[in-house]
Amino acid sequence: RKEFSFFQDVIYNEQFVLDEKFHGAFVKDITLGLEYLHLSSIGYHGALTTWATLIDRNWQVKLTDYGISDAVARWTKHGSINDEILKDGDEKTDVAQKTSILYVAPELRLADERNRKNRVDQAWVQQSVDKRRAADIYAFGMVMYEILFRNYPYSDKTDISELVDKAVAGEKISRPTVQKDKQLHPDLQALLQDCWHDTPDARPSIRRVRLSADAILKTKGSLVDSMTRMMEEYANNLEKLVNERTGMLEEATIRADKLLSQLLPKYVANELKNGRPVPPKMYPSATVMFTDVVGFTRLCGSSTPIEVVTLLNSVYSGFDEIINKHDGYKVETIGDAYMVVSGIPEENGKRHINNVAEIALEIMKFLETYRIPHRKSEQLVIRVGFHSGPVAAAVVGLNSPRYCLFGDTVNMASRMESSGEPGKIQLSEQSKKLLQNDYPEFITTKRGEVDIKGKGECSTYWLIRKDNSYFNTAT
Incomplete structure (x- = not known):
């Protein structure tokens, strides 16, 4: 039995009804993971997408593919590994390798294209840890939007394939934004726009992102905790409902018995109710x-x-x-x-x-x-x-x-x-x-x-x- 599934498979599966409790729990798990990485010796994720996140049987989101972007870029450039061989047999390759460029912060795409033209090493590899963390925040904004709306933060008229091709070619693409037809809390909309800010230094830290998201989405504990509380509330409400329905049933039974006793003698009614001739x-x-x-x-x-x-x-x-x-x-x-x-x-x-x-x-x-x-x-x-x-x-x-x-x-x-x-x-x-x-x-x-x-x-x-x-x- 699989221990994990791709998070992408969950949020884009229409059979799953994901309400605010799920949204809040997913966002909380990802921000906690990013905050842990940003405070650890690794310092950043470097390749955050919905394909770089997994979900376990307890509906808890886990981060993967972190801290390897530097090494993969160097080994690929020096011929130590073959990028095509890495893609072979990867079940997330078809989609992830095409759309992952959309999660890359604009300053990294610009530096990548500039240094490719100058035939020098990737400048983003030599970026400071703070710049890489800022790029993680940009990618997180993309992921959070997908969690909330099961779509990319671009107009429905936008051809994602064309957008990806432009990004891969080094062309400037439109900035992600909250679409007008989406209903969203104003503070959450402002948080997303801050995550996508063109200036890396203007983007919030992962701690501020987590605290803001928790406050807006009112997330307490993990999804399992939320579901446990929900089940407790449901059980209490169910018990109350059962008592109410039992009382109503008893009243209805009394009324029915009274009516039946008016139509038939009492002993006859009792015998017929019990199925006896x-x-x-x-x-x-x-x-x-x-x-x-x-x-x-x-x-x-x-x-x-x-x-x-x-x-x-x-x-x-x-x-x-x-x-x-x-x-x-x-x-x-x-x-x-x-x-x-x-x-x-x-x-x-x-x-x-x-x-x-x-x-x-x-x-x-x-x-x-x-x-x-x-x-x-x-x-x-x-x-x-x-x-x-x-x-x-x-x-x-x-x-x-x-x-x-x-x-x-x-x-x-x-x-x-x-x-x-x-x-x-x-x-x-x-x-x-x-x-x-x-x-x-x-x-x-x-x-x-x-x-x-x-x-x-x-x-x-x-x-x-x-x-x-x-x-x-x-x-």
Whole structure:
């Protein structure tokens, strides 16, 4: 496995998203390396380019090819080495050997061309260490610009190949500059321009470059340190986010459970949530009640759909509050039909008849003061009927499961409503006997024999009221 990669391959690879943290870390690594060289016995780099920098597996930039430019120039001039042989097999040669001239400070290119014409040794080899350090600063400006913008500091219209050819031929080339279309901190732009100053002595020292770049790019520690801090911040933020999302999920779950419990009995909802089937169940005794709005078809014909929906919503909301107080369970609403049961899904002994009787009377009392929202002068009138007996309950359907009741008791309760009279509560003889035996405080009167579809003549009764004084009298 390769320990290092060419830095050039990283900064020009569009697959890598390099943000300010990467920029700051890369610049910091290079300036620290240059500062070390400038303070060491070597004294300078001498050939700084993006190809003379490597990057390791920890994303730390290392400098290479430093301090050898003098020796290579002398050995090549005296024929000790062959420059072409050095290039052979060098994977960075094709690009680096062509563009490296752009990193050479203008005073060095000028001295190189002048002394080549005069057939003397390279003057830059004999330059002072300070001049060589100044040339490093120029090259660093080029490298930093590439780090920030993944391009050379020349106009997009500039042909880099032509620029290189001119530089190699000793011709004067345009000075590098920050392009107008690049967004850059003013202080960083000024630092780059200082690095490219035509006068070597006017260029900043590597220490000033490092301190300025650190201050502008706000670099603290290495990239690994930055990434570690970033991961810690991310972990903390993630933990906070997870807690928030968990809280939101719990709230959503509570709301969903509440909604589900309104649509299905609680035990049924729990079984379905856990993926378990809900087998049908037979209840030996329960009371089923139906209500129906009188003249609903006529009312719908003279009302808008929104008015009808508003009406039913307000009425059924009132009904719902009543049945919740008396251990009732709303099975379903179909249009203006409202179906209620007690004793299902939770068995409650004989109390189911008491609960339904209470519900029926309170519904009638509720409607005494209720007015149709879009017709304040009209009062809503309903028929109510209920019957007691055995009932089967089951969950029907997979995609939209419904809790349904089956049996003759349900049919009889429906007949009690449909055969009743507006504004009255009709109950079967079976329900009347249960009230009479266990809850005699409920006052009923016999209606008489009524022809019930599928049953023939049946005795039915009207539920009139509840006599609260009955208990005092009995006592």
